[in-house]
Amino acid sequence: MAAQGTETHAPSAGEYIVHHLQHLQTGKQSAVVDFSVVNVDSVFYAVTLGVIGCWLLWLAARKATSGVPGRFQAAVEFLVEMVDSQAKGIVHSAQSRKLVAPLALTVFIWIFMMNAMDLLPVDLLPQLWHVTEPAHGLPNYMRVVPTADLSITMGLSLSVLLLCLYYNVKIKGLGGWVHELFSAPFGDKWFLYPVNFLMQLVEFVAKTVSHGMRLFGNMYAGELIFMLIALMGGAFAFTGTGIALAIGHVIAGTAWAIFHILIITLQAFIFMMLTLIYVGQAHDAH
């Protein structure tokens, strides 16, 4: 599996990992936050998977019958019902649910599909890219899990923040919301205004950052562990240790992949639930 760049020299373990953690970028990233650089691979996979997800749901909706549903329709119906019942429990305004429930469904399916890229063999797509790379002269980097890219997950959580702000203003009115910003959580006294405002700011920032970081951290760690497992198999040789490592690779890979099925579903579910909870909070007056 670890065949990246074998023509020149076999990469060391550290080089292999570093190479695999490099995005296909439009430029060299010079600072921690650099908006002039686009991670082309993440954007490409995220958009492709989003389109595939929408297409699948559209397919289910187009072929839907009111008679006995097929397996595919039943699965989609189950999913829609699950998200809908969660949304009903958390967001109490039926008007907002028209937007928020489909949003939650989209987020769930999209993030699940992006996470599921982790289950492909780590070197499959990068290797394809590596083989075809001389033909188009682009850098030989490729990361296939969009949610293991902080830019993507923070983008998602920032969109949720914007939605929260929108609903705060829409439900409570601009005046009502500003009043809440200064008078919650401690009380409506003039000397408490700075403290309240500070607390609200901290709350919004912490919510957004932890929302994005949680998904990113889980996927990043999962990807890294898959790479380490791949390295085990890459050390295969016809010696005692080499064969033991290859067997260890298969066992560890299987175990981690099965555990990862749980993680990717759980993280997609958590992201969806927190989206609903944050939007629901925007509806509650303190």
Add this chain to the structure above:
Amino acid sequence: MEVISFVALAAGLIIGLGAVGACIGIGIMGGKYLESAGRQPELMGELQTKMFLLAGLIDAAFIIGTGIALWFATANPFLAQIANLPK
């Protein structure tokens, strides 16, 4: 040399202490879930969703820590910093 050994120790501590916290948390929550399911079995489905949600939240910090520790262990970023230091 010193840096490598310190980073190895740090990686062990990050994973180990994170695991302690996450395991205690999951253990307490799982125990409470079973307790409450025994007391009110009709709430089981509802509680299960919430339990999984919380399990993910509890696990997240630990898994993020594991990821960072593994990153330190395999592709140590501090070595590059040392190499870049003016002599």
